[in-house]
Amino acid sequence: MGSSNTMKVGAIESFINWIESKVLDDHWSFDATVGYAEHKDLFMRNEMVCAKTLYNYLYKGILGIKAIDLPLVVRHSQRKSISRKHKRELGKSIELRDPNIETREEFGHWELDTVRGTKDKTDHVLISLLERKSRLYVALRCPSARATDVKETLHAWLNTFKDVNLACLCKTITADNGLEFSEISNLENEILSIYFARHYSAWKRGSNESIMVYFVDVYRKECQ
Structure with missing residues (x-):
């Protein structure tokens, strides 16, 4: 048997x-x-x-x-079961995002993540941005994984659009609830909306999840 x-x-x-x-x-x-x-x-x-x-x-x-x-x-690490109560919420839930974004018919909706070369929070990281419709991928070098540095790096990238129509190029950004993204909600304005995926729901940012499979391995090898 x-x-x-x-x-x-x-x-x-x-x-x-x-x-x-x-x-x-x-x-x-x-x-x-x-x-x-x-x-x-x-x-x-x-x-x-x-x-x-x-x-x-x-x-x-x-x-x-x-x-x-x-x-x-x-x-993935073998960890003891933890309570899902009282998890941090950094901003607007992805549940509030326009469902039409799921169709990938409109340009300007980005998925956000970070890639770390090491586990040291003070080490430089890359900010990973993937546009859902075109699969356009952008990697931004960031001084560290600290929330302030991540926000400022993202802010500098958004400022490169100021001479063109931001409403066409970057309408939404969706991130997870990592602490490195705890300040990016401050970048919201009348044009840009920022959303956060639910805890334990990486699949809701599936585009970035897929491309990161390749990128993480390459980047970490470069950092060794």
Whole structure:
């Protein structure tokens, strides 16, 4: 008789096959794939497992993919369960963003993230910006991951648009709830709106999530 893990995987075979396809073909993370599947109701609750279970399967060699297929696996750490209550909210929720942005038919909606060369908060970082419609990618060098430096670097980039129509080039920016973004809401004006994805919802910024798979590895190698 097979192990309970093997039996469980057999019961969710369709879900596992879909996960492996998204990881290998589209370079999505486990968190992004599970979040997307839940949001779109692609599978029944008993036909899927959470991202943490997928990582456990990965480490045990049960899946048809390896850790090397998940370049962002270094971001995932085995941590004790933490309460999701009282999480910081840095600004307007992504739930308030115009749903039409999801269609990718209009230029000017950006996804924001940071890339760190090391875990030292004082070390220089890159600010990663990806425009949703065109997939135009912009990387800005920032002195550190401190909130003030991130805000000032982003502000300087936005100022480069002042001689053209900002309303056409940068209408919204969506970031996660990382502390490095705690001051960027101050950059909002009558043209630019800034939103923050929900906690544990990296899949809601899927465009940047995908391209970061490649960029993080290259940048960290350059910093070594």
